[in-house]
Amino acid sequence: MLAYIIRRVFQSIIVLLVVGLVAFSMFTFVGDPIDNMLGQERTQADIDRLRTQLGLDRPFIVQYWKFLENAVQGNFGISYRQGRPVSAIIAERAPATLELALVSGLFAMILGIGLGVFTAIRKNGIASNLIMTLSLVGVSLPTFLIGILLIYVFSVELDLLPSFGRGETVMIGNWSTGFLTKSGLTALILPAITLGLYQMTLIMRLVRSEMLEVLRQDYIRFARARGLRERAVNFRHALKNTLVPVITVTGLQLGSIIAFAIITETVFQWPGVGLLFINAIQFVDIPVMAAYLMLISVMFVAINLVVDLLYFAIDPRLRIDGRHA
């Protein structure tokens, strides 16, 4: 067990080092930063001085180490485009993305589990067949088209909900929240549905197939034979046993939600980290790209590590077969 954990953590560190190398080499491949920093009227002496001052004359591996040292401390340099420290820009944008991810994750989980149980219990009902068919179409629709469709229906035609931005936000310390104002909450609805819809169908289908599997088993039949109420059988006995795979899959999807937030944020002009990243790609703003790359990798690696270890804790069979990786 301990050996497995150590090996797994070691692997994660290697992955992060490689991602860091990619992020770092972007700086060295893309132009000479000296050119960006010094103007037209520069002398060779100026160039040499700045080069020594910035440490660019030192060996690659030393520079890489320095970059890692800074990255661990959250220092990614200064955005080429905005001229401000990248860490400050990201800290300012992060609450928007995290709030959006939280709401759409909750939406996906609650509705996904609910509809999954419903379609499993009423296996052959008209409503569940309709839901299953709709979910197939929903999976084929690209996220951005769903967003545009929602904007068209609820903002253009019905004029009920805002189509862009976060509405009014309230600052709590350094955290700007949209949860406390009415316009902030209404602005959340459409982006959250757009972002959560795909994960919702995924969870729904998973819960449904797991439920169908569990409902066939003997202990459920026994529970029925004991004369328990249908609701107690379905929720207390059946659903509980489907939740283990659902929790792990939902955990893994958490990362996807943050990644797909890029698309949703662009459609709704939501001022989050994803929109920042897309703008950074468009304008080749390397420090911002590198920082986002590092952040998202740390997050993905951490989520995967936790889920792997969780599996280990939940399923005793894996503990005997120690070679599972």
Add this chain to the structure above:
Amino acid sequence: MTDTPVEKARPVRVQNPSRLKTFWASDFAYAFRRSPVAMVSFAVVMLLVLAALFAPFIAPFDPFDPGSLNLMNGFTAPGTPNAFTGDSFWLGTDDQGRDVFSTILYGMRISLFVGFAAVLFAMALGITLGLIAGYVGGWTETLIMRVADVQLTFPSILVAMLIFGVAKGVTPVEYRDQMAIWVLIVAIGLSDWVQFARVVRGATLVEKNKEYVQAAKLIGRSSPAIMMRHILPNVLSPVLVIATISLALAIIAEATLSFLGVGAPPTQPSLGTLIRIGQGFLFSGEWWILFFPSITLLALALSVNLLGDWLRDALNPKLR
């Protein structure tokens, strides 16, 4: 004893059925004829691919020829004559007076080209690495599959975006628009090879212990020859299924990247770029600029997807 007349054996002429007939009678074709979903989606895909291929002959206008454009024709609604020029357009025009029908045809060319090329690239890469991993084994296998595992933990659209961003940074400014399509193909292809590699490796592990491979080894064929000529043909059918599903994913990935403004350049608009442009007119009432490209993309992605699903079931009933 009476002689029973022995009938002379007459040579029986066996007409070899033509290839087409054999194919028509095969289980595969039968499954196809029995599935209306497969037939409809195949028809839609063929129609769209042909329309894209022959776009220069079908399209009433060349949207990239500035000479044929008339700014006065801007924002013409579908089917109604323009208020100033009296010209009529089947699906209307955009803000610069470009015929929407023609831009869709040309946009579909870019979308399909990028989709097919990216899948081919991913397929070549994945098959090669999968064969090597499965056949050679050892630390080569560990390295390749470890990289695949790590990449699989990231959503492929994110990987494509990152590769596109890095590649865009590396290319000099003056070549960026020209190179964008190729960068897009490489980015989507690189983000999608893992599925191929995993399947090919799995099948290779099974195949390499069979007698025909041992026979080939025995007569002294080289490892690359065994991999390419003997094992590869036997692992191809699951690859075909993945390729079809990947095509739908690649088309959507391309559209998404272009929609986000990090894909096809404005000089070579794909369906995603057209949707990006059309989104700007959502509130001003020119719905057709957005609607028709979106429907085309949807039809394309959905029918390729359905075809892939059907192919999976038809080629491997066990997977059901």
